[in-house]
Amino acid sequence: MDIFLLMLPLVLGWLLDKAIGDPVCLPHPVVGFGKLISFCEKRWNKGQHRIMKGGIVAISLILLTYGLAATLMYFVYAIHLWLGVVISAILIFYCLAGTTLVNEVRMVFLAADRSLEEGRAQVSRIVGRDTSELTDQEVRIAALETLAENLSDGVVAPLFWYLLLGVPGMLAYKMVNTLDSMIGYKNERYLQFGRYAARIDDIANYIPARLTAVLMVLSTGRLSLLGFVWKHGSRHASPNSGYPEAALAGILNCRFGGPHHYFGKMVYKPFIGSNERAVNSADMRIAIRVNQCTELMLVIAVACCFCL
Numbered sequence: 537m538d539i540f541l542l543m544l545p546l547v548l549g550w551l552l553d554k555a556i557g558d559p560v561c562l563p564h565p566v567v568g569f570g571k572l573i574s575f576c577e578k579r580w581n582k583g584q585h586r587i588m589k590g591g592i593v594a595i596s597l598i599l600l601t602y603g604l605a606a607t608l609m610y611f612v613y614a615i616h617l618w619l620g621v622v623i624s625a626i627l628i629f630y631c632l633a634g635t636t637l638v639n640e641v642r643m644v645f646l647a648a649d650r651s652l653e654e655g656r657a658q659v660s661r662i663v664g665r666d667t668s669e670l671t672d673q674e675v676r677i678a679a680l681e682t683l684a685e686n687l688s689d690g691v692v693a694p695l696f697w698y699l700l701l702g703v704p705g706m707l708a709y710k711m712v713n714t715l716d717s718m719i720g721y722k723n724e725r726y727l728q729f730g731r732y733a734a735r736i737d738d739i740a741n742y743i744p745a746r747l748t749a750v751l752m753v754l755s756t757g758r759l760s761l762l763g764f765v766w767k768h769g770s771r772h773a774s775p776n777s778g779y780p781e782a783a784l785a786g787i788l789n790c791r792f793g794g795p796h797h798y799f800g801k802m803v804y805k806p807f808i809g810s811n812e813r814a815v816n817s818a819d820m821r822i823a824i825r826v827n828q829c830t831e832l833m834l835v836i837a838v839a840c841c842f843c844l
Contacts, residue, residue, distance in 0.1 A: 637682075
């Protein structure tokens with residue numbers, strides 16, 4: 537029974553994500569995280585000692601999230617066992633972003649099939665780069681890169697931290713990820729204040745990113761691609777993002793990377809792969825199948841770990 541109650545919230549939360557994704561009509565904890573981060577950034581990202589202030593903000597918000605979540609879990613399970621299961625399942629659902637990510641990438645390719653302008657507008661919803669001058673292929677490549685990278689951030693890493701630290705660990709990871717996505721940039725405004733947020737995110741994603749790449753390769757049965765992943769994954773400017781991107785580039789036999797505009801600045805990303813071929817909707821469907829298979833494999837693996 538205890539094993540069943542450990543597995544049930546995970547399965548229910550995952551099935552909820554599969555069924556409805558992230559409905560815009562529902563309040564989302566990450567929105568609250570974002571408002572809290574924005575409040576702290578506007579208040580303390582000024583004057584001297586910005587690195588120290590940013591570090592204090594990042595660490596405090598992560599610990600606060602974990603502490604509040606742990607307290608909530610303690611009380612809801614104390615009130616009633618099944619109330620704890622339901623609340624845990626809902627919070628797990630909120631921490632997973634697999635279905636929404638897949639739907640967004642699918643919509644990018646459908647929009648790009650209609651027109652370049654529609655493709656640019658659609659991909660701007662899921663990438664941080666300037667999309668106004670992207671070519672059709674750059675739009676599609678950007679969507680595939682994001683699909684691979686966010687498989688780690690939006691699915692594998694939350695499940696990894698759930699396995700280690702339960703629902704509080706999962707929510708704390710979402711705070712880490714939100715901090716990085718909001719203030720972890722190397723531009724004039726955030727270079728100092730967001731330094732700790734970016735570094736903590738690198739640490740939190742170190743194992744999940746590599747685990748994501750391995751699971752993606754395993755989902756295809758082409759174990760020879762692991763050498764490709766380890767060769768190209770480390771070339772990325774990020775210590776983590778390159779590994780899932782390399783896995784997908786190897787699976788699709790295409791090339792990722794190259795120059796992109798971020799916040800008005802040209803950023804040159806090392807190329808991952810060497811086959812500069814055009815990608816199309818068939819590649820998108822393969823990539824989505826790989827994502828979904830990877831996600832399923834990890835959910836089963838985490839559930840099995842609770843049986844040990």
